[in-house]
Amino acid sequence: MLTRRSIFKIKSFTILLLTVFSIFIWNNVWNAKNNADVPIPGAEDQAGETLSRSERLYQMAKQKHFKYREYNTLKKEQEQTNTSETTEEYETSAMDIGLPESRKTKVTVQPANRYFVYSQKCKMPYADPFSNEALAIYNPAKLRTCTNESDLITLSFDLKLQTYKMHVNTEVLVELDPNITGLACSYQEVRSGKDATGKLFSVLLPPVDMTDNMALDRNISGIIAECRDEKNASRIVQRDAFPLVQVTPQTSRTESHPLPRQPSVIILGLDTMSRMNFKRTMPKTAEYVQQLGWFEMEGYNKVADNTFPNLCVVMAGGSPTELEKICAVTSNVHIDLCPWIWRDFKTAGYSTAYGEDVLQYGVFIGPGVGFGKLPTDFYLRPLLRGLTESMRIFRRFGYNYCLGRRITISYLYDFCMQFTQRLIEELDQPAFGFFWSCTFTHDYHYGASSLDGLFVDYLKTLEKHKIFEKAIVILFSDHGARLGDLVDLPDGVLEERLPMLHIYLPPWFRKTYPSYAQSLQLNRNRLSSPYDLHNTLRHILQLNATKPEDLPPPANCPTSQSLFHPLPQERSCVDACIGDHWCTCNEFISVKLNGEVYNIVKLTLYYINHWMVVENFNRYCDRLMLADMDHAERKLLNEDNGQESMYGNIMIYRLRFRTFPQEGRFEATVRYHSKRQILVDFDIEDVSRLNRYHNDSLCIKDKIAKKFCFCNGIVDPKWINQ
Incomplete structure (x- = not known):
């Protein structure tokens, strides 16, 4: 017979159990309710009513500066009322603000409307430029100018005389330095030449005095111009450079060689x-x-x-x-x-x-x-080489951002603009x-x-x-x-x-x-x-x-063709001459980092080290050894409708791993024969380096070997300074 104390304990335990169970049920219901319609910032209309999910995605697309084609596509999805439950579930998961963890493993089997290319031979997954992960690391930069000064020296083209003219804008002088009363201006032609070995180089010709509105010779392709203080020749007031696209006098080809119109x-x-x-x-x-x-x-x-x-x-x-x-x-x-x-x-x-x-x-x-x-x-190139040797340089983004007082890319744009204006706009000649x-x-x-x-x-x-x-x-x-x-x-x-x-x-x-x-x-x-x-x-x-x-294709890729002709809908990477390592047509499924996968990576490193030995780079570079695995995937074959399969006993793996004695991060695509436990048709170019070389490989020049080289202190003179 139960005592009063025992009955009290049973009642207390029952009440506690029911309380925990009630809390569990309430929590699940609350989560389900909230997960059913997660609000997106800015997703309410002016009347304060909650918009549908497709409408909210449309608003989000505009907020994230999608191109109008992207958010027009979303708007069309908003107007569609006959979408199946399966597709709706997919769209919610694929474009949700917080992507599921499985998305981060690059393993997705998605409906056709979320592919860039979709056919039996090629399923190229869609990639969202504005995914949550991409925006989280996005760090935009601002344009920086190379000078705040106005242009003292400018260039114009005289259509009537078909020549370039230099201008010295003396009114700018007051802005630059009102104490300067006079200028002495000159220009130097930048010309291409060859050294004794036949290598191209640039040479600056002696200065030529320059006056305002001065016409330049038609054989000049680039100049560096400067103005100095007339009373203090050591003081350069401003220096600038200009490419010159000069068309030699000739009859328009449309007059001398009548041909069908060519773009x-x-x-x-x-x-x-x-x-x-x-x-x-x-x-x-x-x-x-x-x-x-x-x-x-x-x-x-x-x-x-x-x-x-x-x-x-x-x-x-x-x-x-x-x-x-x-x-x-x-x-x-x-x-x-x-x-x-x-x-x-x-x-x-x-x-x-x-x-x-x-x-x-x-x-x-x-x-x-x-x-x-x-x-x-x-x-x-000859002009840029001359500028690099004679003008002030400011580096940004890893390159020469400023050459003199101009952004380096502006020389390229000016060059292109002159080329198109002189030949296409003014002479109507094909270029x-x-x-x-x-x-x-x-x-x-x-x-x-x-x-x-x-x-x-x-x-x-x-x-x-x-x-x-x-x-x-x-x-x-x-x-x-x-x-x-x-x-x-x-x-x-x-x-x-x-x-x-x-x-x-x-x-x-x-x-x-x-x-x-x-x-x-x-x-x-x-x-x-x-x-x-x-x-x-x-x-x-x-x-x-x-x-x-x-239009017979080149022998290097006999299945290629012009984009002006319809490409086959059923086209594989083999047809487009794209190797397995670069092909994005096939999806991969994550695999566990087990003993077999580690063995495949070690085989990959063996083949890399063997190639370095055969090419004689091992004299200058350390041997790579496996530090750890980051990720491994196995290819799904499209012809098997997305089911895991193999080419007989051969499976294709994509592997990410790190090496020592110095850390290199690599990604390799390899064909692995599961029975023989060897790699088949290994190609050294099917291995990508994922972290920067820095100064690791300065001892050699070969671009392929540089990916795998950590210099051991010995430098091969034939590979450097060439």
Whole structure:
């Protein structure tokens, strides 16, 4: 029989249990109620009523400065009432402010409307430029000028005389120093020359006295001008520099060589700019290129690690390894014999120009020594080399941000502007120009935010001078962020591998070749690669090639084609000549970091170290050893409808790991034979370095080996200072 004390204990325990149970139920109900409709800041209308989730997303999109296409898409979703429960659940999870932890592992199987490309052979996941993770690390920069002074020396072009004139604005002198009563001004021509080895260099000619409204000789391609105090010659009041695009007197080609109308081609490049980071950091420019006539290739996928090999494909139709058979592009020799596309345009009667805003790491310097002669009719590098040697330099974003009193990129833009004005606007002659910029975008992923306003003004100036009425304009990049915090995002693989590509067709071209414009629109969400962009440039020179078979592809990628022709909907990375390591078509599923995975990583390091030994870099670089694993994924095969599978006994892994004795962070894509426990078809270029080299690899020059090199103190003289 229970005592009163026992009954009291039972009652107390029962009451306590019921209380805990009630609290548990209440907590779940409260969470469910709150999770059913999480308010987003600014999601209430003016009347104070709570908006629907699609309306709130629409408001959020505007707050985050989505391009109008993005938030128009969300608005359409708001108007759709027949969406299934499955899709609604997906949209809520995919675009929620706080993404689930599984999203951070890059493992997603999403509906077709959340892909850049969707087919049986290619499922390229959508990456949100304004994801919560991306915005959390976004750190925009402000544009900084190089001087607050007004221009004492300016340049103009006399259309009647077809010559440039220098001007000395004496009224500015009062602002600069009212005590100066007179000026002594001069200019020095910057000219290109060759040394005994055939290497190009720049030379400054002796000063020439300069007066106001003075005409310059037509053979000058660049000058440094300065004004000094007339009474104190050691005092420089102001120094400036100017590129000069001077067209030699000749009859217009439209008069002497009547040909069907040919479009000019202006290529504008921004280094290290993914589609997502472009929208994130340059919203004004991103909105500008949504106007009529612009086409964005959302399925554009890079084919190699860094700038040089990707641009070799675009501008010469092959990777450095493929071009080695023709022009020794990877050797320590000049690369003039390579089949650069501007040579084809030159042969077709185009005037050509090439400029970039960096010297030390020029695009086509690559592993070799660059050009042995001027590659194009107009070439900016000699002027920049002369400026670097004689003018004040201010570094920012890892590059020479200021050269003298101007932002370095402004010399590139002035060069491009003069080229387009002189040839396209004024003479109506076909022109091909390639203008590449690194200074704002290469080392600091958010530096482009300070360039946005300047760049869109530059595009509007081109528009003002009617360049968009006559020229095809291509705005593109080589790759996205390869290092740093963007690579560590859940969508880091896409950030690295999906560079931006926008193509503009002028009105007359769209009217004359409507099928080409239609193909660009169709190809927007189909897989494409730099090989296809190269074929498109070739196609511009053969506009009568109305069918793909009329434009045979290069042997380096026989399944590539022009973007003016419809790309196959069912197209794989193999078809686009994109290797496994760079391919974004297949999704990966996370795997546990077990003994087998560690064994695969150790095999990968063995192959890397073996390659360094074979290439004789082990004499100068430490052997890499495994410090730890960060992440491992296994590829899902699209042909198996998203189910885990293998190529027989071969599985494809993507691995992230760290090494010692000094820390290197790497990502590798490898084929692993599970039965034989070996790597199959290992390619050293399928390994990416995820952290910066700094000074780790100064002892060697080879760009591939630099990724794996931590110098041991011995320096090979043949690899440096070349």
